[in-house]
Amino acid sequence: MSRIGIYPGSFDPITFGHLDIIQRSLHVVDKLTIAVSNNKSKNHFISIDERLMLIEQTIQDLPIEDQKRIEIEKFDNLLVHYVKSKNASVIIRGLRAVSDFEYEFLMTGMNRSIDNEIETIFLMSSEKYHFVSSRFIKEIHSLGGDISKSVPKPVLDFFAKIWNVHISTRAHSSAGRAPDF
Numbered sequence: 001m002s003r004i005g006i007y008p009g010s011f012d013p014i015t016f017g018h019l020d021i022i023q024r025s026l027h028v029v030d031k032l033t034i035a036v037s038n039n040k041s042k043n044h045f046i047s048i049d050e051r052l053m054l055i056e057q058t059i060q061d062l063p064i065e066d067q068k069r070i071e072i073e074k075f076d077n078l079l080v081h082y083v084k085s086k087n088a089s090v091i092i093r094g095l096r097a098v099s100d101f102e103y104e105f106l107m108t109g110m111n112r113s114i115d116n117e118i119e120t121i122f123l124m125s126s127e128k129y130h131f132v133s134s135r136f137i138k139e140i141h142s143l144g145g146d147i148s149k150s151v152p153k154p155v156l157d158f159f160a161k162i163w164n165v166h167i168s169t170r171a172h173s174s175a176g177r178a179p180d181f
């Protein structure tokens, strides 16, 4: 029986930290669904379609056999319901530092209280990605810093192209909101 894992997250945008977790997960599951959260209340900086596209482009660099075991989807329902709907048994989460632990601990406990059959597996990324987060990427880039060691090329290209457009669109949106880093 093949083991299906779900790797949920915002991926706003995908980073080398996420990619590292994706590759490691393929050692523990047969099939992996990268589940991109479309939760409107989260105020993502990059649109859902763009986040999906950037993941799609990023995984093109993986060996073809690995690519065949990955699917990318958006989801906007309760994670445990989504996991069930995919016939998956495992949620994959990444851990960087102790600071991730409390949030992940609470989330796993909540998920377990809803469905006790779904297990969560935590994977640690390579040391060099311990400080990489989507949030820092956006902050560093907005201040003119170099993010090339932290994000795959499609993300770099995307930021180079759309960053200024995104900032001005958001700043002039009806909500008048600046990006919430």
Ligand code: ADP
Residues within 6 Å of the ligand: 008, 009, 010, 011, 012, 015, 016, 017, 018, 021, 092, 093, 094, 095, 096, 100, 123, 124, 125, 129, 130, 131, 132, 133, 134
């Ligand atoms: P969320 O919105 O739930 O924080 P993210 O897109 O930030 O989602 O991350 C999805 C998952 O990937 C989370 O489990 C997060 O801890 C993990 N993750 C993100 N960046 C890294 C990294 N650099 N190393 C290890 N895990 C990471």
